[in-house]
Amino acid sequence: MAPFPMSIMNLLRVCAMSIAVAMAAAPAAQAHEIRPTIADVDVGAEAVTITLRITLETLLAGIDLTSVQDTNDAPEAAIYDSLRAMSADQLEAMLRADWPRIAQGFLIDVEGMALTAEIAAVSIPAPGDLELPRDSTLTIIAALPPGEAGVSLGLAPGFGSFVPRQMGGGVDAYEGFLNGGEMTPPLPRMGILTESGMSVFLRYIVVGFEHILPLGLDHILFVLGLYFFATKVGPLLWQVSAFTLAHTITLALAATGVVKIPASIVEPLIAASIVYVGVENIIGRRNLKGRTALVFGLGLLHGLGFASVLGDYGIASGRFVQALIGFNIGVEIGQLTVIAMAFAATGWAITRGWYRPVVAIPASLVIAAIGAYWVVERTLL
Numbered sequence: 413m414a415p416f417p418m419s420i421m422n423l424l425r426v427c428a429m430s431i432a433v434a435m436a437a438a439p440a441a442q443a444h445e446i447r448p449t450i451a452d453v454d455v456g457a458e459a460v461t462i463t464l465r466i467t468l469e470t471l472l473a474g475i476d477l478t479s480v481q482d483t484n485d486a487p488e489a490a491i492y493d494s495l496r497a498m499s500a501d502q503l504e505a506m507l508r509a510d511w512p513r514i515a516q517g518f519l520i521d522v523e524g525m526a527l528t529a530e531i532a533a534v535s536i537p538a539p540g541d542l543e544l545p546r547d548s549t550l551t552i553i554a555a556l557p558p559g560e561a562g563v564s565l566g567l568a569p570g571f572g573s574f575v576p577r578q579m580g581g582g583v584d585a586y587e588g589f590l591n592g593g594e595m596t597p598p599l600p601r602m603g604i605l606t607e608s609g610m611s612v613f614l615r616y617i618v619v620g621f622e623h624i625l626p627l628g629l630d631h632i633l634f635v636l637g638l639y640f641f642a643t644k645v646g647p648l649l650w651q652v653s654a655f656t657l658a659h660t661i662t663l664a665l666a667a668t669g670v671v672k673i674p675a676s677i678v679e680p681l682i683a684a685s686i687v688y689v690g691v692e693n694i695i696g697r698r699n700l701k702g703r704t705a706l707v708f709g710l711g712l713l714h715g716l717g718f719a720s721v722l723g724d725y726g727i728a729s730g731r732f733v734q735a736l737i738g739f740n741i742g743v744e745i746g747q748l749t750v751i752a753m754a755f756a757a758t759g760w761a762i763t764r765g766w767y768r769p770v771v772a773i774p775a776s777l778v779i780a781a782i783g784a785y786w787v788v789e790r791t792l793l
Contacts, residue, residue: 447545448573448589453565455578455599460520460563461553462529462576467545468536469495470572471514472506477572478592483545496546500536503548507534517568519595520554523561529554562598562605569593578604587731589615612731613738620742623718625749630682630786631714633779635747637689638707639754640772640779643762651707652747658711659718660740666719667736676790678716683786685710690780694773718743 450465473492475483483492495503507514511531520527529552536548556563567574569592577587578599586605588596599605624631638655642648665671688710692703718739761767 447547448575449567449571450575451565451577453576453578453599454580455563455601457556457601459553459555460527460565460599461532461551462518462565464550464552465547466550468503468507468548468550469546471517472503472510476570478569497539500538503536504534507531507550515552517571518552519564519566519568521564521566521595522557522559525557527554527556556601560601562600564595564598566590566595567592580604584608587612589619609731609734613734616735616738617742617745620739620744621746621749622742623739624743624746628746630686630783631717631743631747632750633686633782634682634689634710634714635750636754637686637693637776637779639751640775641689641693641703643767647703648751650704652751654704654708655711655714656744656747658708659715659743662712662715663718663740664715664736666716667732671716673716675717678713680787680790681713682717683783683790685713686783687780687787688783690776690778690783693776694780 447467449467452463454461454463469492470477470483472495473483473486473488475486475488475492479486483489486492495506498506508531515528515530518529520529531550532553533551534548535550537546540546565574565576567590572592574590574592574594575588576590576596578585584604584606586596586599586607590596597605635652635655638651639648642651662671666673689707758767758771761771
């Protein structure tokens with residue numbers, strides 16, 4: 413099939429149309445806005461002490477984290493934004509005043525007996541970049557009933573994801589990743605609950621997959637951009653392989669601290685990569701080698717984005733390798749699932765003469781539009 417012709421003027425029109433469409437239709441979201449709550453758990457004979465890295469503003473605003481992927485999508489977004497601008501002292505005073513309600517969301521159970529925690533300490537940073545969540549440290553304590561029964565922990569469904577880690581057990585100590593409403597197994601008072609490296613590996617496959625489906629809209633759009641470029645399986649596999657290799661490299665380098673680039677730089681560049689693949693699909697270039705090399709370069713950016721997610725989960729160093737490999741495998745399964753779903757929807761038409769102007773180009777225009785909006789939103793808004 414001949415390349416789809418497009419002049420420079422037409423390309424400029426496409427870019428302008430992309431931004432206009434995106435302003436009206438794209439979700440106004442900052443990627444990876446909602447982070448899981450990470451907890452270091454110390455189970456003693458008479459009390460359990462839980463030190464949490466948490467975004468207090470979501471709790472105070474009453475945002476249901478099971479129904480939104482970004483605080484900007486929540487009905488309480490305006491309340492959340494006002495809380496984010498408050499001083500540390502103001503926010504702490506609100507937390508203590510509202511603690512009877514908020515405490516009900518921290519689930520602490522001993523053999524079916526629900527326990528209520530009290531605030532032991534709070535550390536809240538001063539307001540910073542209002543486009544980013546503010547990570548506070550909250551320490552809570554709950555007295556345990558007599559006996560030796562273990563303690564199960566969790567967060568109420570609306571409080572979002574939860575990463576509890578039992579302290580004092582070295583590399584084999586329990587570290588979970590729970591959705592809201594899920595509970596840990598009983599953490600013993602005498603001794604430490606341990607888990608195998610295989611358990612960590614399998615759990616982070618799920619985490620990696622979920623970061624693509626349903627949470628990774630920016631990565632989904634990039635993969636779809638690769639899909640709509642190809643009309644044959646061969647070119648698509650070459651590009652996906654290059655993308656996989658590239659983000660595996662930077663994921664490992666960034667997650668181990670060898671490379672450190674702020675999210676404020678990485679996220680706009682990821683958005684720009686989405687614009688590029690969408691616009692190039694519209695232009696219709698078919699230089700497979702050049703495109704594959706470029707996809708490799710763009711994949712390096714996406715690996716940095718994936719690394720920020722692993723940092724959000726606070727992986728224990730003793731299980732880092734298992735978590736890193738499992739996460740990467742989960743990401744790949746998610747990407748292949750996106751491609752499989754796209755093929756199931758449009759694969760029957762790929763060889764038709766009308767596929768490119770009727771399916772691939774309009775889809776690529778939407779992809780470029782959303783990416784263009786994100787470039788603006790992540791740099792200027």
